[in-house]
Amino acid sequence: MTGLRPAPGVAHVDDGEIVYAAVLPAGPIVVLDGGAAAIWVAACDGSRASIAERVAEATGASISDVRDDVEAFVEELLARGLLVEASA
Template sequence: MTGAFRPAADTGVTVADDASVVYLARLPGGPLVVLEGPAARIWVEATTAPAEGWVARVAGAFDEPEEAVCADVDRFVVELQGQGFLEPVPAAGA
């Protein structure tokens, strides 16, 4: 089982033990990017199995309905992909 997304091949990632902070860097030269709060939660849930329902898990962490956060979550994931930090996990059998 995998997450919906994974770190890009040249992305170094460190997640705090309580998952409240995520440190990202494009290797080898950076820069270092720090994700906190909702940004860290989005990263953790997007990259943690199971892929199904990960946006709902983000919403649940903040006691919000999925529909209320979906657009913002999608926008942030697109931003992370554009910066080269995140890539989608291919569907099984694709």
């Protein structure tokens, strides 16, 4: 199973509604709320293949409505160095 995890040097805080993440020590702090926070949580907990499914379940949306946006946002988090791929 391939998943994602916060990149080395990334600190994050999840207060249940908002996720704050930053590459330390330089930042900047990225504030994720709503769907973005749901994507972060799903990305850090489980297989990469099922992120969109878990986001849809958490938000009450259909998978077809969120899949493209979820995949694009995960790619953005990877490109920004906030997430990295991890094998379980």
